Amino acid sequence: MSRSNNSSTIEQTKGDLKLRKTLFWYVVAFVIGVFLISHCSASRYIYDLNGKASISSKTALTRPLRFGSYGFYLARYPTRQLDRTTVILLGNSVYQDCHIVDRMQRLAENEKTGIDFLNLAQTGSGIYDHLIQFTKVLGYKPNLVVVSVLNRAFSTGVGNNILPKFRTDNDQISFEPDILSKLPMSFYWREFSANDAFDSILSTVFPAKRLDWLIRRDIDHFVARRVTKFPAWFRAKFSLPKLNLVADWREKSRISPVLSDEEESAYPETEQLLKEMLDMAKRHGLPVLFIRQESGPRFDTPDVISLIENTVSSYDNAFVTDLKSFYLAKDMPDHVHPEGDHARNKYALRHYKVVISTLKNLSLLTLSPKAVNPAVWDGKPQPPKR
Amino acid sequence: MLFNSWVFVAFFLAVYLVYLRLDQNKQNWLLLVASYVFYSFWDIRFLLLIIISTIVHYYCGRGIYETQSPKDKKQFLHIGVIVSLGILCVFKYFDFFLSNFLFVFRQFGLRPSISTLGIILPIGISFYTFQAISYTADIYSGKAVPCKRFRDFALYVTFFPQLVAGPIERATHLLGQIIKPRALSWEYIQKGAWLVLQGYFLKVFVADNASLIVDQAFSTRNLTGAIALLGIYAFAFQIYGDFAGYSRIARGICNLMGFDLVVNFKCPYLAINPRDFWKRWHISLSTWLRDYLYIPLGGNRCGISRTYTNLMITMLLGGLWHGAAWKFILWGLYHGVALVIYHLLTDFTKTPTANSGFLRPFKILVFFQVTCFGWLIFRCHSIKQIWTFPEAILNGLSFAKEDFHTLYMLLILVVPVVILDLAEEYANPVARLFDRFKATNPNLPVRVRVSAYFLTGLCMMTLIYLCGYRGGTEFIYFQF
Numbered sequence: 001m002s003r004s005n006n007s008s009t010i011e012q013t014k015g016d017l018k019l020r021k022t023l024f025w026y027v028v029a030f031v032i033g034v035f036l037i038s039h040c041s042a043s044r045y046i047y048d049l050n051g052k053a054s055i056s057s058k059t060a061l062t063r064p065l066r067f068g069s070y071g072f073y074l075a076r077y078p079t080r081q082l083d084r085t086t087v088i089l090l091g092n093s094v095y096q097d098c099h100i101v102d103r104m105q106r107l108a109e110n111e112k113t114g115i116d117f118l119n120l121a122q123t124g125s126g127i128y129d130h131l132i133q134f135t136k137v138l139g140y141k142p143n144l145v146v147v148s149v150l151n152r153a154f155s156t157g158v159g160n161n162i163l164p165k166f167r168t169d170n171d172q173i174s175f176e177p178d179i180l181s182k183l184p185m186s187f188y189w190r191e192f193s194a195n196d197a198f199d200s201i202l203s204t205v206f207p208a209k210r211l212d213w214l215i216r217r218d219i220d221h222f223v224a225r226r227v228t229k230f231p232a233w234f235r236a237k238f239s240l241p242k243l244n245l246v247a248d249w250r251e252k253s254r255i256s257p258v259l260s261d262e263e264e265s266a267y268p269e270t271e272q273l274l275k276e277m278l279d280m281a282k283r284h285g286l287p288v289l290f291i292r293q294e295s296g297p298r299f300d301t302p303d304v305i306s307l308i309e310n311t312v313s314s315y316d317n318a319f320v321t322d323l324k325s326f327y328l329a330k331d332m333p334d335h336v337h338p339e340g341d342h343a344r345n346k347y348a349l350r351h352y353k354v355v356i357s358t359l360k361n362l363s364l365l366t367l368s369p370k371a372v373n374p375a376v377w378d379g380k381p382q383p384p385k386r
Numbered sequence: 387m388l389f390n391s392w393v394f395v396a397f398f399l400a401v402y403l404v405y406l407r408l409d410q411n412k413q414n415w416l417l418l419v420a421s422y423v424f425y426s427f428w429d430i431r432f433l434l435l436i437i438i439s440t441i442v443h444y445y446c447g448r449g450i451y452e453t454q455s456p457k458d459k460k461q462f463l464h465i466g467v468i469v470s471l472g473i474l475c476v477f478k479y480f481d482f483f484l485s486n487f488l489f490v491f492r493q494f495g496l497r498p499s500i501s502t503l504g505i506i507l508p509i510g511i512s513f514y515t516f517q518a519i520s521y522t523a524d525i526y527s528g529k530a531v532p533c534k535r536f537r538d539f540a541l542y543v544t545f546f547p548q549l550v551a552g553p554i555e556r557a558t559h560l561l562g563q564i565i566k567p568r569a570l571s572w573e574y575i576q577k578g579a580w581l582v583l584q585g586y587f588l589k590v591f592v593a594d595n596a597s598l599i600v601d602q603a604f605s606t607r608n609l610t611g612a613i614a615l616l617g618i619y620a621f622a623f624q625i626y627g628d629f630a631g632y633s634r635i636a637r638g639i640c641n642l643m644g645f646d647l648v649v650n651f652k653c654p655y656l657a658i659n660p661r662d663f664w665k666r667w668h669i670s671l672s673t674w675l676r677d678y679l680y681i682p683l684g685g686n687r688c689g690i691s692r693t694y695t696n697l698m699i700t701m702l703l704g705g706l707w708h709g710a711a712w713k714f715i716l717w718g719l720y721h722g723v724a725l726v727i728y729h730l731l732t733d734f735t736k737t738p739t740a741n742s743g744f745l746r747p748f749k750i751l752v753f754f755q756v757t758c759f760g761w762l763i764f765r766c767h768s769i770k771q772i773w774t775f776p777e778a779i780l781n782g783l784s785f786a787k788e789d790f791h792t793l794y795m796l797l798i799l800v801v802p803v804v805i806l807d808l809a810e811e812y813a814n815p816v817a818r819l820f821d822r823f824k825a826t827n828p829n830l831p832v833r834v835r836v837s838a839y840f841l842t843g844l845c846m847m848t849l850i851y852l853c854g855y856r857g858g859t860e861f862i863y864f865q866f
Contacts, residue, residue, distance in 0.1 A: 016569040016644075023575070024406040031399060195427050198393045209392055216852055 038208035045211055046073040049140065069169040069203075070210055071122050072133060078118055080140050085115045085364055087355055088137050090130050091148035094293060094347075095121035098337055103348030104355070113356070113365060118142070124167045126153045127270065128191075131277050132170035135179045138284050143364050145281070146355060148291045150336065151324075154266040154304050165267070171196065172203040172210040187276055190269065264301035274311040278318055287317040289358045291351065294327040296335030317362065321354045387427040389635045390589050397424065398639065405643060410567060414541055417643075421546035425510075428550075432508035435473055440536075440543045442469045443518040447525045447532040447539075459526060466522040470515045477508055482710030510550030512707055516674055518543050521557040523678055530557045538564050547636040551629070553650040553670035560647070568644040578641025580839070584806065585634030587846045590854035592799050593627030596620045599792055604765060612789040614778040620796050621765045622758050623803060626654065629668070653807040655757070658749040660724040663757060671707070675700050694729065698722040708764075713772075717763045724756060802849075 049072075080086050089095050101119035108115040120137060122129065130147050137145060156165065166172075173179060174188070175197070188197070203210045267273070281288045290308050305322055312318040327335070331343035338347040359365040387394045401420045405413055425433055446466035450459045484500070491498055521542070524530035533539040542561045548554075603609070603617020633650040640647045650670050657663035664672045680700040686693040698719070705718015766772045785793070809816070820835075 016571075019570050019572065019575075020406045023570070024403060027399060027403055027406070031403075193427075195387055195391075195393055198396070199391065202392050202396055206392075219852060 034208075035206060038206040041211055041215060042207035045214065046070065046207070047075070047077070049073065049077060049136065069132075069172040070214065071168065072120065072136065072170070072173070074214070077120060078116060080118070080142070081116060085113070085144075085359065086118060086140065086142040087115055087144045087146060087359075088118045088120055088140060088142040089146045089148065090125070090133050090137070091121035091146070091293075092125050092150065092153070093121075093123040094337055095119055095148060096123050098344055098347070100338075100344060100348045100351065103345060104352045107349065107352045115355075115359070115365075117355075121148070122168045125170075126155075126165065126167045127267070127273055128165045129168045129170040131183075131187075131273055132166070132174055132179060134277050134288075135182045135280060136173070136176075138182060138280065138286065139178060141284075142286070144287045144289060144355070144359060144362070146289045146291060146351075147277075148293050148351070150293050150295050151299050151302055151304065152264070154270050155264050155302050156267075165191070169210065171200050173200075175200045175204045182280055184276055184279070186272075190272070266302035266304050266307070270304055271307060271311060274308060275314075278311060278315045281318065282315055285317075287358070287362050287364075288312075288315075288319070289355065290318070290320040291354060292320070292322045292324050293336070294323050294325075294332065294338075294347065294350075296327050296329060296332060298335040319358050319361070323350060323354070326350060387424055389632060390586065390594075393427075402642065413643075414537060414564060417545065418537055418541045421541065421544040421549060424546040425544065425549060428509045429506070432511075435477070435508055435511065436514060436544055437540075439470055439473065439514065439518050440540045442466055443522050443543070444533070444536055444539045446522050450522065450525045451532045463522055463526045467519055470519050474511055474515045477505055477511055479706075479710045481505055513552045513554055514543055514549060516554050516671075516707075517556075520554070520674060520678060521561070524557050530561070533557070533561055533565065535565075547639040547645075548647055551632045551636075552668075553633055553636065553648050554674050555647060555670070560645070563645050570644045574641045574644060574646075578638040580843075581634045581638030581641060583638075583843055583846055585631045585636075585638055586850055586854075587631070588627040588634065588803070589631030591627075591846075591849050592803055593624045593631055595853065596624035596627065596796070596799050599796060600624050600765070604767065604771075609774055609778045610786070610789075611779045611781055611783040612785045613792075614775045615783065616789065616792050616796055618758050618762050618765075618775060620799075622655070622754075622761050623796075623800055625761060625764070626651075627799075627803065630654075653811045655754055656750055656807060656811050657757070658746060658753050660721060660728045660753075660756075663753065664721075664725070671704065675704050679703060690733070694726045697725050697729070701725060712769060713763055713766060716769065717760055720760050720763055724760075802846075 089101055095101050096119070101117050101121070105115075105117045108117065118140070120133060122133070125133070127149065130149070130153070134145060134147065166174075171192075174183070174192075192200070208215065278288065280286075290312065292305055292308075305320070305324075308320050312320045328343070331338050331340075331346070333339055338344045356365065387397060397420075401416065405416055408416060422433060425436065443466050446462045449462035453459055453462070488498065488500070521530065521533075521539075525532055533542065538561065541564050542555070542557065545555075545560065545564075597620075599620040600617055603613050603620070606613060630651040633647075637647045637649070648670050650668060652666040652669065654663060654667035657666050680696055683696040683699060684692055685696060688696075701722030702715060702718045705714045705716070705721070708714040708717070762775055763772055766775075
């Protein structure tokens with residue numbers, strides 16, 4: 001009896017070993033498969049910054065999405081022309097969605113200044129996102145980087161939502177080799193827990209992880225285009241839940257506690273973040289211009305302009321301009337975004353003038369601009385401070 | 387490291403790959419290290435509490451077993467229980483009790499110069515504390531023998547799949563699997579994979595999507611009857627999907643490694659009375675409370691009034707186990723009262739409620755409302771908020787256009803849960819039917835079964851991928 005028991009145990013162990021071995025190779029194959037699929041999907045979706053990719057959209061979406069860390073790559077940004085003065089603009093929805101940069105480019109072309117404005121702004125960006133974006137664009141070797149910020153870029157609250165520090169998921173690209181080599185290690189130790197770091201590393205190894213919501217949205221579009229047998233009203237009413245999609249992040253009813261202005265305080269690390277940005281700029285000999293955007297009373301806090309000015313004073317090629325006081329309630333009903341062509345023209349012109357002035361300061365403007373039509377100029381902003 | 391995060395998926399795959407290549411001795415070492423790493427991802431400082439608990443119970447267990455004197459045995463048991471409950475009380479309940487004492491003092495015009503400590507709750511503390519206590523108590527009662535190797539016992543206390551939200555295991559069940567040779571089988575792997583898939587479906591698709599409806603209902607300032615009703619029902623499915631989802635993932639992961647954890651949920655919303663409910667909901671906790679609290683208190687052996695008192699004490703403490711807040715105590719009280727009423731009724735009529743019959747769907751539906759009121763107490767931010775919900779419902783149940791859409795969304799989430807539960811509840815009759823079918827068509831059933839599993843799995847994966855919430859929200863039971 002015991003002998004038969006023993007032999008069955010041995011048989012079982014042998015079977016167990018064989019099974020474990022088989023399973024091991026299945027899991028290895030699975031991981032390799034996921035890795036390959038992930039990189040294939042990444043290559044299908046992502047444009048290289050400064051690459052020579054085709055202009056045709058790689059997603060089924062009607063326009064390139066520029067939200068999330070991959071939003072940074074999903075739009076096909078113009079290629080850097082080495083013989084032209086290149087200004088990279090980092091900012092938020094005002095630059096991204098209000099055609100401000102297009103207007104600035106038109107102004108530059110009208111005046112034949114030879115400037116290329118590359119709009120790399122992402123809706124909702126905060127200072128953490130700007131730092132990562134800034135690190136990423138160093139590879140462009142631009143002549144000037146403009147960082148356009150609202151006061152709220154320095155706190156977790158925006159539009160009555162409480163958001164993470166990396167609002168546009170730029171933490172997901174923080175461990176990409178080019179960023180890792182440029183950002184100081186102190187930043188990683190300070191800002192990343194073990195869990196967040198692993199999460200970010202996974203995004204680098206398996207890029208499909210951060211493309212996930214975009215791929216899902218494409219599948220959704222794909223299905224919607226094919227499921228046409230049901231009437232439109234039925235499809236609209238009885239769709240599958242899409243509560244998970246990133247767009248809903250902004251559209252869903254407000255459930256976070258409403259922030260009052262008194263609660264707004266800047267990140268305690270603000271000065272360190274600015275220093276880290278400026279240190280990188282110094283190392284790469286890159287001029288930086290901070291612009292505090294025009295904004296209404298809803299965006300009065302946290303006021304960090306003096307902190308920015310103090311930090312900037314340590315670097316000769318860094319400038320700061322405060323345009324907040326150019327806010328006009330009738331032009332910006334939501335206190336941030338200029339509405340209508342007239343308001344947007346004025347807005348673009350103001351920013352354009354600041355950039356031109358900075359480039360002049362840096363002696364980077366080879367061709368002198370023609371005079372701007374004073375009819376559209378509503379006031380003279382302070383020249384950028386060193 | 388949440389189960390519903392990519393970090394956990396990567397962590398598990400890495401551990402699993404190494405696990406498959408090791409012999410059992412090394413597997414146990416690997417699992418112990420992995421468990422400590424897993425816990426450290428939350429807060430490495432609290433690892434010390436687990437280690438203290440492990441050391442105390444390991445030596446108390448040995449002490450109980452080796453000593454001959456009943457008095458010494460009792461002392462060892464007391465040391466183990468007091469240390470564990472002491473840690474639990476300090477880290478979980480200290481601030482709660484202190485703030486309530488301060489409140490009482492203030493009512494009498496006294497202002498003592500002490501303040502709450504603002505202690506962070508170590509994740510999963512209630513689960514591993516109860517698991518460790520059960521080990522010492524089982525040795526004391528002679529149901530278990532102490533573990534020889536410290537490593538094996540440490541693994542029993544910290545086993546990562548069930549460390550932070552159960553099921554609460556017993557030494558008689560899990561420890562044996564750690565010590566004795568275990569073998570993988572295809573059956574276990576299939577079962578494990580199926581449980582993992584079900585668990586993720588319940589968590590990511592059902593619970594996390596339902597949470598959006600719930601959060602809205604419990605934070606809106608304009609609560610209507612429809613929103614209140616939908617919010618309560620949505621929470622019933624959120625908490626079920628969340629907790630049962632976690633338990634299934636834990637069981638599935640264990641199956642994949644050749645372990646077997648206890649079943650924690652058995653279709654709880656098909657319960658027809660409070661007693662039935664507690665045989666189906668969080669079974670590992672309810673049986674723990676029965677074996678280590680209700681029975682030692684005297685159970686039903688000391689007369690009717692004592693039985694009811696014991697029931698109430700057990701349920702009150704069960705409520706308090708869930709969290710240091712009055713709402714949890716009230717929730718425990720509510721279930722205690724429900725159980726007492728049920729026992730009174732059955733004792734009075736001398737007819738236990740039949741578990742089958744044509745009235746069963748009606749009973750299920752009625753008792754579901756009772757359960758949902760309990761969930762309302764459980765979910766509300768304050769005791770004051772509880773009454774706003776019935777008030778809103780009684781004021782009128784007019785459904786606006788958006789409410790119909792919410793109802794539709796809720797149904798999408800609920801229907802798969804109901805189907806899964808019914809399939810589980812009626813698994814035996816279905817199997818019998820299947821066997822009868824098999825006798826007449828020997829080849830067809832395998833294909834039918836494989837196709838059914840494949841299609842269901844595919845549907846679940848599609849729903850998880852396309853509609854699963856990606857917020858990576860925490861499991862509700864982690865806070866307990």
